[in-house]
Every structure is written in C-alpha cells, then in structure tokens.
Amino acid sequence: MFKYRLYPSAKQELRLVNQFKICKETYNTLLDLNKKLRVTRKFDLNGLVMDLKCANPLLAKKVHSQVLQNVSDRLSKAFDNFFERLKLREQGVKVKAGFPRFKSKVTSLTFPQNNGAFKFISDKKLKISKVGVLPIVLHRVPRGKIKTLTVKREKSGKWFAVFSCEVEPEQSVPLGERSSVGLDLGLETFAYLSDGEFVSNPRFFRKGEVKIRRAQRRLSRKKKGSRNRSKQRVRLARTHERIGNQRSDFVHKTSNDLVSRYETIFVEDLKVKNMIKNKRLSKSIGDVSWRGFVDSLSYKAVMSGGQVIKVSPKNTSKTCSKCGFVKEELSLQDRQFVCGGCGFVVHRDLNAAINVFRVGMGGAEFTPVGHSVRPLFSGAVVDEAGTIYNET
Ligand SMILES: [Zn+2]
Structure with missing residues (x-):
C-alpha cells in the first residue's frame, strides 16, 4: 500500500x-x-x-x-x-x-x-x-x-x-545494477548512462530555434493590421507547433525506451543542477528540455512499476567515479575527466553518470535528495575497466 x-x-x-x-x-x-x-x-x-x-x-x-x-x-x-x-x-x-x-x-x-x-x-x-x-x-x-x-x-x-x-x-528480489542506471543530462550529449550508453542531443532543437527567430523577425517587419502580418503570424504559430511536436516526440521516445529497460533510474536534481551551472547555459538547458524529460520519465516509471530517484548533483562532475578523489577545478572545455588521485581517465559525462548512480545507490560521501527512497544496495563499485559491480 x-x-x-x-x-x-x-x-x-x-x-x-x-x-x-x-x-x-x-x-x-x-x-x-x-x-x-x-x-x-x-x-x-x-x-x-x-x-x-x-x-x-x-x-x-x-x-x-x-x-x-x-x-x-x-x-x-x-x-x-x-x-x-x-x-x-x-x-x-x-x-x-x-x-x-x-x-x-x-x-x-x-x-x-x-x-x-x-x-x-x-x-x-x-x-x-x-x-x-x-x-x-x-x-x-x-x-x-x-x-x-x-x-x-x-x-x-x-x-x-x-x-x-x-x-x-522477481521485483522483491534486490535489484542488480542491470535494472538500475544513473543518468547525466548534458549539453553536448543529451544524456549519458552510467553503463556507458548515451543519447545524442537532438540538434533539430537548435535549428528549430533559428527558424522561430527568423519567423519572428519577419513578423515584426510586416505592417500592423496588414493581411501579410496575419499570414506571418499563422506561419510563426505553425513553426512553434512543429518544433513543440518534435520536442515532445523526442522526449517520449527517449523516456519510453529508458523506462522499458531500467527499473530504477537515478537522475540529478535539476533544481540544484541549474543553480550550479553557468547562467549563460540556461538557453541550452531549455533547449534540450531536461525538465520535461525528467517529468515524463518520472510518471512513466511510476506507471510501469519502476522509479526515478533524484539525487544531489553536487560534485558529480568533479569527483572521480573510481576512487572518490574530488578535483578542485573542472572547466566545461574538459571533455575528459583525468583523475589527479588514481589517474583514471574517463569521458566527463560518463564519469558524472557513474557518480549519479553511486549517489543513488547510497554512495558514502553523498546523501540522496528529492524522493526519499531507500537505496537498493550500497557499495556499488567501479573496477579498472569502468564496469560497475556490487561489492556485497
Ligand atoms: Zn581517481
């Protein structure tokens, strides 16, 4: 109940x-x-x-x-x-x-x-x-x-x-890592999964934005009250609608796919993530519709008996997913995470996704925020090859 x-x-x-x-x-x-x-x-x-x-x-x-x-x-x-x-x-x-x-x-x-x-x-x-x-x-x-x-x-x-x-x-059996996954929502790549998979960023969002801006400019040049202006207004509305459809189509397809393959999905708490990220990036963040995606993911998971757990994004990019070493600085240009502690080299977003997974699973140095669901098991570990396994 x-x-x-x-x-x-x-x-x-x-x-x-x-x-x-x-x-x-x-x-x-x-x-x-x-x-x-x-x-x-x-x-x-x-x-x-x-x-x-x-x-x-x-x-x-x-x-x-x-x-x-x-x-x-x-x-x-x-x-x-x-x-x-x-x-x-x-x-x-x-x-x-x-x-x-x-x-x-x-x-x-x-x-x-x-x-x-x-x-x-x-x-x-x-x-x-x-x-x-x-x-x-x-x-x-x-x-x-x-x-x-x-x-x-x-x-x-x-x-x-x-x-x-x-x-x-079979669901009451403790879940192994195969049915749980950590997600890093990024700017360059839409989402990186802790098991190494990724979902490419739909570039048509960007293209669509250009189209909207062009249509808007044309509208502002038309004389007020003219027939051309009302025609252009319809065109602008259609462009908005088409891009909205593409966006929701992408969001639904991606969330359906993830929910069908993973029972527990850990994502970063976007409220916190947006505060951490640079203000300049806010446009791109809107662009890739993270929020709509996480909402869609959440209710689809609920309806299919899975769950989406939000975790704190604090230091998920800066921490080595292998040894826990926390970097002082990590610029957005660094596409690779190179650990100063153990020398582990990994794609920056994959590193973050693994950390999201670890935090969600009850990683020692982090506390999950948002949905207060008890971690399924603690002590998820990443080995030399970057594979995640359960310590217990
Ligand atoms: Zn390390």
Whole structure:
C-alpha cells in the first residue's frame, strides 16, 4: 500500500463527497433488496448494480461504473465474512454472527486500474474519472504494478490516495545494477548512462530555434493590421507547433525506451543542477528540455512499476567515479575527466553518470535528495575497466 496526500479543489471535493453519498445509498439499497431477493453472491450483486443503473441513469453519470461495482464487491465481502462466522459458530466457536448492517456513511471510493479510471498526467497530477485532475504529492514512488486506487477522506478532513500494488516476485528480489542506471543530462550529449550508453542531443532543437527567430523577425517587419502580418503570424504559430511536436516526440521516445529497460533510474536534481551551472547555459538547458524529460520519465516509471530517484548533483562532475578523489577545478572545455588521485581517465559525462548512480545507490560521501527512497544496495563499485559491480 502506498499512501499520498491529495489536494482536491473545492469543486472536486464536492464531487467526491457526492459520490460517497451515492455509494452509501447504493450499498444500503443493495442490502435492503437482499431482504426480498436473497442475493449475496458477488456476481448477482453486480447484476443488481446494473439494474439500479438502468433504473437511474444519473447514477452512471455521476460515479464511475467500476466504483459502483466496488460497492457491490464490498457488500458481497461483508456477506462472505458473515457466512464464515456462521460456519465458525456451527463448529462451536463463540463469535457474533453479525449480519451486514446499513452504512451510515462512506468515506472512500475504490477505482481499479484496468480501464483508465485514473492515470498520472505527470508525477504531480493524478487524473480521476468523474472527479478531475488532482494535485498529488508523491513523496516516494509506488513499487510494483498499481492494482487499485482508493480515494479517501480521513477524519482530519485530509484527502489521500492509496494505491494497492502487486509486486512481482522477481521485483522483491534486490535489484542488480542491470535494472538500475544513473543518468547525466548534458549539453553536448543529451544524456549519458552510467553503463556507458548515451543519447545524442537532438540538434533539430537548435535549428528549430533559428527558424522561430527568423519567423519572428519577419513578423515584426510586416505592417500592423496588414493581411501579410496575419499570414506571418499563422506561419510563426505553425513553426512553434512543429518544433513543440518534435520536442515532445523526442522526449517520449527517449523516456519510453529508458523506462522499458531500467527499473530504477537515478537522475540529478535539476533544481540544484541549474543553480550550479553557468547562467549563460540556461538557453541550452531549455533547449534540450531536461525538465520535461525528467517529468515524463518520472510518471512513466511510476506507471510501469519502476522509479526515478533524484539525487544531489553536487560534485558529480568533479569527483572521480573510481576512487572518490574530488578535483578542485573542472572547466566545461574538459571533455575528459583525468583523475589527479588514481589517474583514471574517463569521458566527463560518463564519469558524472557513474557518480549519479553511486549517489543513488547510497554512495558514502553523498546523501540522496528529492524522493526519499531507500537505496537498493550500497557499495556499488567501479573496477579498472569502468564496469560497475556490487561489492556485497
Ligand atoms: Zn581517481
């Protein structure tokens, strides 16, 4: 179970409370019908819900069908427990039979995953059918495949999203380095992976920028209110759109690929990284859309049962990934990292990526920031050849 704070707006809160009410009424109606119809089995109760929906189409409009189904599931569970207790009594065990009772209130809704009743729009936004897009705080990432979402209001008035996840047996085995990777997001190369792979920088971003600037200049030269000006405005908008599409296409392809191959991905915390980097570079940083990429990576990882862990980028470039020696100075022109301690020579970005990996894995001299997920194992070590292995 993974529990997170939800922050519904006043309007969304109203919708949720209204759905609580409908669920309560449905539950009680089903229980009441039981007196005449004697239905207690899950299948039959689900059928009754269908009948109720036919009789009252508004029901289906206001509450997701699977949520109503869950109401009848809850009732059939209550009946199952009741019958279980009856059996125990027959065996001489002293328990109260406890026939299911009418509910005075319902304070939670349960959504199954399998039919798009809810989904992550980003790692900060959760879209719930018939409720809307709700801000969510993912202080840690759900592990395993998400089975159901329960939205509930606690007595304090605080709202929570509770995910029940199915953790595959092989996922509960400590992860080896093959399924985890460190990422260094760079300017020259878009991303360097700690296992030596890299993703080239899409140069068309730069070209696109030139095109936009040219279109903008042309627009400013056209006379105000002229037909040529409005034509040029359309052209500019189209250029923006095309480049936006290329950008998002690249971001999606790259994040899909990484999420499909790695379960745990360590990235630098960009908030800190941008503060460290030179201001002059800010244009290029926007250019390669790091932030959009990390967001996309994060929610895709969440949806597929993986995780993205942000680590502090402090000294990731300056530290030798082999011996831990920290360089005083490293200029942006230095493409190679040459260690003053052990003489290790490695591509600068690969060195940083390995350090990101080490920090994420709980490297001694660094503390992970951002998502406070416990490192999977500590003591990742890089050997002479630059291969990473687990010390334990
Ligand atoms: Zn060294």
